Amino acid sequence: MRAALIISFFFLLLSSFNPLQKKTGYVYSATGKIHSSKLGVALTHEHLFSNFGAAPAAVAGYDSAALFNQVLPYLKKIKLQGVQSIFDCTGAYFGRDVKKLQTLSLLSGINIITNTGFYGAANDKYVPAFAFSMSEEEIANIWINEFKNGIDSTTIKPGFIKLAFDDGEPSAIDIKLFAAGLLTHKATGLTLQVHTGNNIAAAKKQLELLKKYQLHPSAWIWAHANLSTDMNFLIETAASGAWISLDGVKESTIGNYVRILKEFKSKNVLHKVLLSHDGNSFPRGAAIRPYDAIQTHLIPQLQKEGFSTADIYQLTVKNPCMAFQIRVRMNK
Numbered sequence: 001m002r003a004a005l006i007i008s009f010f011f012l013l014l015s016s017f018n019p020l021q022k023k024t025g026y027v028y029s030a031t032g033k034i035h036s037s038k039l040g041v042a043l044t045h046e047h048l049f050s051n052f053g054a055a056p057a058a059v060a061g062y063d064s065a066a067l068f069n070q071v072l073p074y075l076k077k078i079k080l081q082g083v084q085s086i087f088d089c090t091g092a093y094f095g096r097d098v099k100k101l102q103t104l105s106l107l108s109g110i111n112i113i114t115n116t117g118f119y120g121a122a123n124d125k126y127v128p129a130f131a132f133s134m135s136e137e138e139i140a141n142i143w144i145n146e147f148k149n150g151i152d153s154t155t156i157k158p159g160f161i162k163l164a165f166d167d168g169e170p171s172a173i174d175i176k177l178f179a180a181g182l183l184t185h186k187a188t189g190l191t192l193q194v195h196t197g198n199n200i201a202a203a204k205k206q207l208e209l210l211k212k213y214q215l216h217p218s219a220w221i222w223a224h225a226n227l228s229t230d231m232n233f234l235i236e237t238a239a240s241g242a243w244i245s246l247d248g249v250k251e252s253t254i255g256n257y258v259r260i261l262k263e264f265k266s267k268n269v270l271h272k273v274l275l276s277h278d279g280n281s282f283p284r285g286a287a288i289r290p291y292d293a294i295q296t297h298l299i300p301q302l303q304k305e306g307f308s309t310a311d312i313y314q315l316t317v318k319n320p321c322m323a324f325q326i327r328v329r330m331n332k
């Protein structure tokens, strides 16, 4: 409790000086443009709700009352634990509903950031049929249009690009979607967050394409990197500037995260790590996948293992702010 108080005081002190403000830009949340230094403690890969597993659909069609009754109390609970911003990774065609995100943000007081892009994993089930015959430029234009004019006839803009690779050798469609994401990044400055997991071939392909399009690795987040079994490659990729998303935190796997984070700290790449749960507070026909374990279990354990308050601030506040600020990252 005392440690938690000291941490809160430290964060308060930092936010009153706000050392991030000078170095950072802005991001779009579901309620509008905000300075990225105002994100505070952020979870960078969660799902407030989704229809993952159901047939693809452009309109989500949730039971609104059931959704709000389940999600809003959950958000209020994690807000009390100190979470100030959530990056929602539910994509178009498996349940993205930006109006609901906006309402939940207004009612909970948490900044919620939504995404553009098409989800290329799950054997391309959620890639719309038209994308297969379109060029990468045509696909990019759909996403750029969401950034410029808003999503689904609203004024709500995406704050990042969400994409995904299937397992195995990267497929033509997954590569085309990624290339479209790079063009979108160049036009908008939105960071790419890409479901890659333990697919090292897909990670290498993405790094190769970033280079080909003259973009810096920091334009890219390797999502589900916690599943990678190649620690050396993870460290090397972080050192190149890419963002490493360790986003499957659960109470039962805390030890594993502590181990990986110690390794990253010893190699001086803690400043490239993003932490999250890949939780879901309204998964279709399933129990809540919690997204409170970082605050409840991981941070206290990291403190016990010698991580400083500055380290925790780096992981939970500074890194999300730097990763998601809207800025084109050309390779110099």
Ligand SMILES: [Zn+2]
Binding pocket: 045, 046, 047, 089, 278
């Ligand atoms: Zn996810």
